[in-house]
Amino acid sequence: MEQKKIRIAIIGAGAIADVHIKAYLQYPDLCEVCAVCDLFPEKAEQLIQANGLTAAKAYKDCREAIASGGIDAVSICLPPQMHAEIAVEALRSGCHVICEKPMACSLEECDAMIAAARESGKLLSVVVQNRCKTPNQKVKKILDEGLIGKVLFATVDSLWWRGQSYYDLWWRGTWDKESSGAMASHGVHHIDLMQWMLGMPESVYAVIRNVGHDNSECEDLGIAILNYPDKLVRLTTSIVNHDEAQQIQFNGEKASIAVPWNVSSNASMVNGFPEENREEEEKLQKYYDDLPDLEREGHPAQLLNFLRAIRGEEALFVDGAEGRKTIELITAIYKSANTGTTVTLPLTGDDVYYQRGGFAKVMPHFHEKHRSVENFVGAKPITLGRDVGK
């Protein structure tokens, strides 16, 4: 029997919502966007018009759309502080949920989302579109196959650039509404990739600063050391790097590989000094080249998986438990940076850093927010990282 089209609501009609809509529009046989919701309904209306969403209605109150009975699945494209509340409400109303990053502002809220998914039997996914990029998939495959031997050291450079006005948007740069500065808004992409490829560390030590953004309570620069039994990872997240030279590099026993794709390998001379190992490099290069490219990348790839998982055709690529891991790492980074201690995972429920509103209670304000706009007027479409999946 032919399956009905999945009826989608887009919740939040800001910058990233357009990316979700354009992705869903690639799958007209599988789904239809039936609602776009925003506190500013004119923004919802504008997206409906611009994308020719003839079946869609604009809502000011997303709860009305969720409760209408006419929605099967929602894309949550709201500011982070609303993610958990709306996800739980949508799941309890019988909708499948895919939520933009960061999954939520606290581990307590992540757990509420996961519980709501379990209790409702509906799917909960979290956007990690960079996992759906060919080089990241190929590098993960090389690591999983053990082709560079044991990983000894990895470096993660989640380097971005944002101007001062970035933080003028009312919810950004606040511990209560955004839950972070650079780590959960930008570093989240590479932290997720890193933990997907290497798993979770035992402990974390971190330092954070705000070096260049005077309208944000939170950090714009952070450096963390992730401690595994057999390796270290050095992670830097910054939004002050003009070149946005993002890189994730794995140094194994046999070779070093990186995204953007790079491979190098040394053999040891008799005195231990390096000699280029062309044979190893060519072998890894050939393996990389022979792996197939993804048919689709980024949001369109992940949203297609979400739709197919709803139809029972394939397993969900990323569920709530998987999305939660990245929030746990970020939470440990903040706890370490604020306490000056090494933080051991996992974090427990009695920890203030685990709790809803915990960051707002304990994290320092690098600056007080003194400029705020409801919306940016005349902004061009946003960029989603330069080198994150090359």
Ligand SMILES: NC(=O)c1ccc[n+]([C@@H]2O[C@H](COP(=O)([O-])OP(=O)(O)OC[C@H]3O[C@@H](n4cnc5c(N)ncnc54)[C@H](O)[C@@H]3O)[C@@H](O)[C@H]2O)c1
């Ligand atoms: N995956 C990515 O690469 C990526 C890129 C950008 C943003 N994001 C994430 O997407 C989310 C949204 O970011 P954005 O840049 O689109 O923000 P935005 O401010 O442009 O859009 C958010 C929209 O939500 C609306 N809104 C706020 N509260 C609401 C409520 N209670 N009900 C209905 N609408 C409400 C706002 O009016 C706004 O239009 C954030 O979590 C952000 O981190 C992800």
